[in-house]
Each structure stands twice: as structure tokens, then as C-alpha cells.
Amino acid sequence: MTSITSLTLSASDGAASDFYRTALGPGTPVRTGAGAPGSGFRGFILGVDVATSAGVDLLHANALALGADDLKAPKKQLWGGYSGVVRGPDGTIVKLAATGKATADDDSAVTRTVLLLGVADVKATQRFYAEHGLTVAKSFGSKYVEFEPQDGAVTLALYKRAALAKDVGVAPEGTGGHGLVIGWDAAPATDPDGFELSPSPVRQP
Structure with a gap:
């Protein structure tokens, strides 16, 4: 099975x-x-999961201290989760979310990294990744799809572009490249929305 092992951001x-x-x-x-x-x-966001709301608060504060812009301060969401959104120095949007699953020592330790792509046609892009060896874990028709991470470091998920932009509080319009190369253990490819995929068999230490 194919897995995504790294994300390279233009900086x-x-x-x-x-x-x-x-x-x-x-x-x-x-x-x-x-x-x-x-x-x-740029058509994607980086999702970072930690165990608790306190962990989200800590990562959020650290990100701002390191030069990130505050897009959404952490708070409890209507659906019951707890999350906040920042924009890194390179312009990448990062959503910090609490899973509610306690860990042993560090509330701010990252438990999962998610790449959320904003796509034109969720079903078409789902077919592309399935045909390249990724396994669907969750599917809600044309609204949301999530793939199994396998032994990789990154969970891939698909949203409609406008819905993803709305979720993080930005306009959906953008120009130029995505500024992202997705590293996976498969042949080079470009997905239906123009995201570049490149072999990356060795995970960053």
C-alpha cells in the first residue's frame, strides 16, 4: 500500500x-x-493533532512567538472539538486540533499530521489516489474523504476547496503554485488539482 511520508513546503x-x-x-x-x-x-492546509486543548493552546502560543500569524484563536467548536488556526512564515495555513485522547507525558506532542487538500472534485481526486495505492478510511461522498496513513507519517484528506478555505477563515482564491511537494513511496505524479507527488522513501529523521 502507498503511504505519504513527507511534505516539502516552498520557503x-x-x-x-x-x-x-x-x-x-x-x-x-x-x-x-x-x-x-x-x-x-494555496489549496491546502496542514492539520496538526495533539491530545488536549491545553496542548493546542501551547502550540498556538509557540507558533505565534516563532513568527506565525493568528488566523483563528483556539476555542471550542460547535461540533465539540477544540482548535485554532495559524499561518506560518512561508504562508502555509496550519490547523491545530485536540483529539481528546490523553497521552502519557506531553499534551503538546503531535499525535498526527494531516494534509488536507482543497480540491475541485472530491470523487475524482479520490479515484486518483486510490488508483495509486492509497486506501480510503472514511468517505462522505463528494464532501470529505480520508485515507489510511499506512506506515507513513501523514494522513491525507480531501475537501472541496471553498469548504476548506471557509473552515480556516480565508478566501478561496489564490494565484501561482501550491508551494508544496508531497513525498510518497510511489512513482512521480501530479494529481487532478496540480499537486506534485515525488518519491520519498526515507522519512525525515
């Missing part, structure tokens, strides 16, 4: 290069590389 300065490792911890599957992303909404 042009040292602050962005250091941000994700410092903000999310040394085990993060997020890397930075050369290149300039587009402007406005």
Missing part, C-alpha cells in the same frame, strides 16, 4: 526553514525547500 528564508521543526518538534514530517509559493489560498 525562501531561514525563518520559515526553522519554523516547523521548532514549532512542531523534531519528528515532524514537514520539510522546507527552495521556490516561491503562490499568493492567497
